Amino acid sequence: MDFKHLRTIDCKQGAVRKVRFNVDGVYCISSGSDRTVKLWNPHKNLFLKTYSGHGNEVLDACGSADSSYILSGGADKSVIHWEVETGKPLRRLRVHVSNVTCVKYNEESTLAFSGSRDNTVMIWDLKSFNFQPIQVLKDAKDSITSIQITESEIITGSLDCKVRRYDIRSGCLTTDYIGEPVISVNITQDGQCYVVGSANKIWLFDKSTGELLNEYTGHETGDYQVECGVDRKDRHVISGAVDGNIYCWDLIGGSIVSKLNHKKATTVHSFDSHPTSDFLVTAIKENIWLWGEEEMEDEPEEEEDN
């Protein structure tokens, strides 16, 4: 991971709670504590649009498969489905009884999944005019911290020390007890392993058997909800930390390969890796940082336009 610091963007929206690339990695979506969601092109240092309408901090946001919608959830207990172009909220889903901590689309962006501090995951149908969830997963006994959607699975991490995998194809719920509150769950690109973040530790679990494959330590998470994940080639496990670094471990060896220093001693709590090329976008305080091996080349189409 020879990432260089390419750019810092001041989001001017209070603390950036989460930062996410869109589906092709050209844009990124930042959710801020000043109740707005902002859309950026980090590669060109462009601010594109603000989506305001939340009643409280926005805790998570993500883009749809065709990049024409944004889903966001916040501390105002609502999930909002935005239209990217107009910036209007298409629907405001208010059924959760507490903060919505994480939101996700399914692959086709026909469904919205939202996890909340009210211990539930709600599944919303975005195609019909239905403002009630089509299903509510109430298995968790504590706040849902993160949620991942694969082709046929819903994976949730909860503070009740459990990772739950709802397999839609087989109709079964697999619960793995981790022993420590789960603050972040991710899946490897091959879909075979969970990357589970808990306090000061990251675990790698085999999805099919639930066995522990590896452990990654050396960073500190403090009391923050620090995200963890893998890079796009499954070579490294990545996590934020309280000391202003992004830690990268070798997935197999388990040793720290590199640290991306943000030159600030504050928590890097959110990051997202580019879906197709070697970029990383991280959130620290009110800024988002873009990291990469080299600057993204302008796409040929755009050159033609120019």
Added chain:
Amino acid sequence: MSESEDEDFAFYGVPLEPIDEDNVPRKKPFAIQDQIATDKQGRRRFHGAFTGGFSAGFYNSVGTLEGWKPSQFKSSREKKADVVAQRPEDFMDDEDTEEFGIAPTLLRAKPEYSGGKSNKRRFELSDGPIPGEPVLKNILEPPSVTIGMKLLMKLGWKPGQGVGPMLTWAEKMGGDIDPEELGLNPNVLFPPDPIQEHCINAKSDRFGLGYFGLSKEPVLTERFSLFDAPLKVSENKKKLSIRGQAFGVGAFEDDDEDIYAKDDMSRYDFSLETSASLKEARRKERQKEKEMLALTEDYNCIEGFMPAKSQGHRKKYYPPPELPPDFDPNITQRKSRFGPEVVGNVQAVKGKHIINSSDRAIILGETLPDHRKECEIDLEETQTDNKTEENKSPDELSFRPFISDPAKQARYERYLGFINIGANDALKNIQPSAMSEWEKQREAKEFEQAAKLYRPLSGMMNDRFSRGGMLDDSAEPLTPVPNSQPVDLDPWVKAAKEKKFGKLTRFIADWSPASLLCKRMNIPEPNNSEVTLAKVAEAEKKRRPKFSVFDFLDTSKETNVIETENSVIVPEETKMESKVINNLSEKENEKPKLILSESNYDNVIKFEDPQEKMDLFKAIFASSDEESDVEKEGETGDSKNEKSNSKALEKPTSSINVLRNTSPPRGIFANLDLDALKPKKLPQEVGKEKKDKNDGIKTQNVNDTQNPSTANTPVAPELMYGPTLPTKPIFIQKTVAYEDSESSSSEIEWVEKSTSKKKKHSKKHKKEKKKDKHKQKKKKKK
């Protein structure tokens, strides 16, 4: 040219709209007589002098158009005029006695008694959840009279007076004026003047010291009284009389709220010192001189010294307040109406806590020493004894489920001991050899159940709480308490601690994704049996809340079931009937075949019935069986020849009986007392009637043959139109003699529409047959 001239002008503003010639505004303002102030009823407000208004009376003048009109006075020889005592109200308008008038006639309680509320307000009810006067408001009403004022009034103080001992005129006025000069009795005592409160307010504004801005209070809150004597200010013996407001405000000037304001001369200062203040100052001076004199006269001045002219600053000394002789330092607590009842005083409550178990024992009259001993013994026992004894609480021992069998009880108690050790199988060893293996097993099960069921409460609670690491009442609360080790961890917790993730930490459960979820994820729905079951249950749950009027019909379920039954049975029936009919037509005596059909029929039922429907079948068939029994009894009275025939007829009817509605009569039938008619019948007729009843529609035809008058009435339904005519008024039937009841009861019978339709096809053939049958029967009977 003119155009160029126009161009030279620069126009500013918006031009006025051209004047409409038709609607030229009146140049003349409204004449005085056209200006009418009206009251709320639209009547003229000011007339007559009583209101003291600015515009009063007729055209703002006193009087009427005709001038003052006296009241009529008539007196004749026949009718002498009464002496009418005139009251002021006679000369007043209605409004003068109203709310805004000067002489309200309504009786109102004084504010002291009305609780500060006007009469109107008092009866206003709240719109809140609790009707009536708001309770809390009543409770929390601020007192109008403070407790201090109450006390003072008891001492003889009156509002407006100053506090202190009564003073003579001289004392009060400073001896300037002799009371006798004014013709006052010098012994009359006067209350002192009220002391002007001097309170220091924190300065919250940035005005200069002593400056007060204009008050924000509305004008109307200023005090005024309508009938105050004109203000008189005497200044230098010259009386200055000013009355009213300097600038009058017309009634038509809406904005001015200040119409009742009255200029008060006391607001104006005519000089820096008023006479009163001067007098006061003079008096003070004199007093000071006197004091100084008193001081200096007492001591002879030493040479070289002179008496002080001014009194040095002396520190003020305030003596401690004197306690009244009957002062009781113990405060008697005022009891709250809502608070818990305080029984006894504080000491009693305290005593309650002090009492320990032994004290209580003494109070209750228990034998103390024994108890103590017991305790000691118990302690010793628990210390020395093994596990089995330790867990035996008195509760456990007190419960003896098998007390009737002492041997068994003993075994049970030993069994409990074994359980505590963990040797559950040891029971076999103590069971007597006389018992069979089966009995032993049964007893073991019984014991197990009993032990489970009758665990004492403490035992149940033990399951829920883990034992604390230290005693609660440890002597030193400040010593650090070591972290209590959870006694037994769940296996998965243990595994997670040891990082043995895998099977131990994994739980797999069934989960049913919503069908829409599957659809949207492009995944076929998992068809686990349990999943689908769950779905069905969910679907049912969803369906249930749908509101339907029919849910409330208690019989709806029953009829539904019956209908479904019918759908099953009817085809069989028709088959059977056709069989019977065939048989009938073939031969006179068809017993064997009929029996066959009967058995067939039975088979049908047995074949069809699932366990749950048993009751229903019973309900349907049991009654018919009874009836047929009665029938049989009745028939035994008849000739034996008839028996075979009647039996032959009876069987199909009983089968038709399936259609009979066993539910209690509803609607118009509710009032019909069919049972009352029944017992009066002769046994023969009973049999007959039963048959008829059972036959339902079929009997109609039979009856038709009996009554020639009614025989004509039935017409083929195809030939008729319009609503069907009622056959007979039903309520009359109640009074019909029982000879008639035969026919009536048959008509009362109701038949399910659907079933009747179903039968139609077979009936057409049947009707004729039946007729023949009955005719035969009649003949035989006769």
